[in-house]
Amino acid sequence: MALKRSALEAAGKRYREEGISRRVRGIAVSAIKEMPLLARDIPGCVSLGQGIPSFPTPEHxxxxxxxxxxxxxxxxxxxxxxxxxxxxxxxxxxxxxxxxxxxxxxxxxxxxxxxxxxxxxxxxxxxxxxxxxxxxxxxxxxxxxxxxxxxxxxxxxxxxxxxxxxxxxxxxxxxxxxxxxxxxxxxxxxxxxxxxxxxxxxxxxxxxxxxxxxxxxxxxxxxxxxxxxxxxxxxxxxxxxxxxxxxxxxxxxxxxxxxxxxxxxxxxxxxxxxxxxxxxxxxxxxxxxxxxxxxxxGPQDCVAQFRDILQSRRDRLCSRLDRMAPHISYVKPQGAYYVMVKIPPDLGDSMTVALRLLKEARVITIPGAAFGPGGEGHVRLSFGGTEEELDEAMDRLELWISQRVDIRR
Ligand SMILES: Cc1ncc(COP(=O)(O)O)c(C=O)c1O
Known part of the structure; x- marks a missing residue:
């Protein structure tokens, strides 16, 4: 019986590890989707993570x-x-x-x-x-x-x-x-x-x-x-x-x-x-x-409205980021609704910082390394969320950064 069970376990292990195609073993769920999954276990998180605009689908x-x-x-x-x-x-x-x-x-x-x-x-x-x-x-x-x-x-x-x-x-x-x-x-x-x-x-x-x-x-x-x-x-x-x-x-x-x-x-x-x-x-x-x-x-004015609102959210986010200079820096976005924020290197690599922000500040961000080697040293913030969400997330981020910077001094 014991032999049978261990044979089954070995087969199961082989199935799990070897039965999966090389192609699929070689890929991963992107960190953009992984971070919200991790956040499920941490109550009260605010998201600057996945690029989901806050707007409801227009009524028409x-x-x-x-x-x-x-x-x-x-x-x-x-x-x-x-x-x-x-x-x-x-x-x-x-x-x-x-x-x-x-x-x-x-x-x-x-x-x-x-x-x-x-x-x-x-x-x-x-x-x-x-x-x-x-x-x-x-x-x-x-x-x-x-x-x-x-x-x-x-x-x-x-x-x-x-x-x-x-x-x-x-x-x-x-x-x-x-x-x-x-x-x-x-x-x-x-x-x-x-x-x-x-x-x-x-x-x-x-x-x-x-x-x-x-x-x-x-x-x-x-x-x-x-x-x-x-x-x-x-x-x-x-x-x-x-x-x-x-x-x-x-x-x-x-x-x-x-x-x-x-x-x-x-x-x-x-x-x-x-x-x-x-x-x-x-x-x-x-x-x-x-x-x-x-x-x-249908009417296309919703598209222009979304654009105007997102532009003002970009400005709101950027003015908050400006307050954190010189500890962080960024390039002002000209389109889409993301900004890559450069983080002080002594806070850790981008994955470490994104995980710390999640656990310590309860803010979801995306580690820059998820976007290829050129993204390392950054976390990506999305400004698709509401003004209230952005303000709350930026309050938490600012506090977290200021405490880490103070600790270093
Ligand atoms: C650059 C880019 N391409 C594709 C997609 C996926 O778009 P869709 O929701 O139409 O599949 C996204 C979603 O965030 C994106 O940012």
């Missing part, structure tokens, strides 16, 4: 979904793989109106389960085992895991730490014959940088010269501050056959929980992305597609 979107669920039985069923035709048409019209991008709704758009599934499908579509994928460092943590899931090799090129802008020389230095793709997100998570048109055009030239794919994460395309303009690699016509755009409804329409996004690519690429999408999701959830359609067809 909720209303449209409720109405459809009651009145149209197809709302509870699968849609075609690429998504509701009306939604694809409305999305193409919005891209044309807002961005001057001309996209065929029939063959160049696939509605996905958030930008996340779109990114994963795009990366799996172009990355083979051993392919190198260029990622700015720091960079959105999930891009790294998605490249690893595709058995690609993330190759980091540092952003300039003084302003988090693109360093084209550093990018060029990392290109090799195995370079297959670049994943670029801007407005940038985690730094809030917005890359100027000349820099984006220079990246397009490099991509054309070397023939690698560019996956553009457009999650924050609507969110630049101080009237700053936004220019995307998708707007470079010469690049059209090697660019995949990934969009999100999550932040623009306060729909993080609905899980809707879209992939936009040349038909020949999209046909392949669609195969991954079909294998992974069949289609995006139909009620959520109805919500996305209502978002696109």
């Amino acid at each position: 979107i909720v209303e449209a979904v409720c109405r459809h669920l009651r009145e149209a039985s197809w709302t509870g069923k699968y849609t075609l793989g690429p998504g509701l035709p009306a939604l694809r048409r409305a999305f193409a019209a919005a891209l044309d109106r807002e961005r001057g991008l001309h996209v065929d709704p029939e063959s160049e758009i696939c509605i996905t389960v958030g930008a996340m599934e779109g990114l994963c499908a795009a990366i799996l579509t172009v990355v083979d085992s051993g392919d190198e994928v260029l990622l700015p460092s720091p960079n959105y943590a999930s891009h790294i895991e998605q490249v690893l899931l595709a058995e690609g090799r993330p190759v980091f090129f540092p952003l300039r730490p003084l302003d988090w802008q693109l360093d084209l020389k550093a990018l060029r230095e990392k290109i090799s014959p195995r370079t297959k793709a670049l994943v670029l997100c801007h407005p940038h998570n985690p730094t809030g940088a917005v890359f100027p048109e000349e820099a984006v055009r220079a990246v397009a030239e490099i991509a054309l010269e070397h023939g690698f794919f560019v996956i553009c994460d457009e999650t924050y395309d609507f969110l630049t501050y101080d009237g700053r303009s936004y220019f995307s690699l998708l707007a470079v016509p010469e690049l059209r056959r090697q660019v995949i755009g990934v969009f999100s409804f999550s932040k623009k329409y306060a729909m993080t929980g609905w899980r809707v996004g879209a992939v936009v690519a040349d038909r020949e690429i999209l046909d392949h992305v669609m195969k991954v999408h079909d294998a992974a999701a069949i289609c995006a959830p139909t009620p959520s597609q109805v919500a996305a359609l209502a978002a696109l067809e």
Whole structure:
């Protein structure tokens, strides 16, 4: 009996440790999602962690979904793989109106389960085992895991730490014959940088010269501050056959929980992305597609309102951070709703500081190391929360920092 049990235990151990695929053993749940999980055991935490805007989904979107669920039985069923035709048409019209991008709704758009599934499908579509994928460092943590899931090799090129802008020389230095793709997100998570048109055009030239794919994460395309303009690699016509755009409804329409996004690519690429999408999701959830359609067809003033409120939250947070100088420093975000805060090195590495902030100050932050080597020495703060949450979190952070700095003296 004892022998039998130990044999079973050994088999179980082998199953746990060896039965799991190499691909999956090589990835982790990103710290962005890990920190809130850790926080569940610590009562009274305030979050500057995950990028969830505080706004409720606008009423007209909720209303449209409720109405459809009651009145149209197809709302509870699968849609075609690429998504509701009306939604694809409305999305193409919005891209044309807002961005001057001309996209065929029939063959160049696939509605996905958030930008996340779109990114994963795009990366799996172009990355083979051993392919190198260029990622700015720091960079959105999930891009790294998605490249690893595709058995690609993330190759980091540092952003300039003084302003988090693109360093084209550093990018060029990392290109090799195995370079297959670049994943670029801007407005940038985690730094809030917005890359100027000349820099984006220079990246397009490099991509054309070397023939690698560019996956553009457009999650924050609507969110630049101080009237700053936004220019995307998708707007470079010469690049059209090697660019995949990934969009999100999550932040623009306060729909993080609905899980809707879209992939936009040349038909020949999209046909392949669609195969991954079909294998992974069949289609995006139909009620959520109805919500996305209502978002696109409804009044757009909510988007401008969100932007204005987030800009004032950025200013509120930055003025609180200014009070903590010179102990901490940061680069003022130009878009998205994140700021990377540089922490005194003697407080520990970014993971240590994020864990201490969680346990000692009950503030959720994200360790900079989660965003690649360029993020070490920082914690990322999100200012998507309400003014009350931001104030409370900053009170706690300021107190914590002042006590640590006093102790050092
Ligand atoms: C840069 C970036 N890309 C993608 C996503 C995921 O977006 P979605 O909710 O549409 O899956 C996020 C979410 O925070 C993000 O910050």
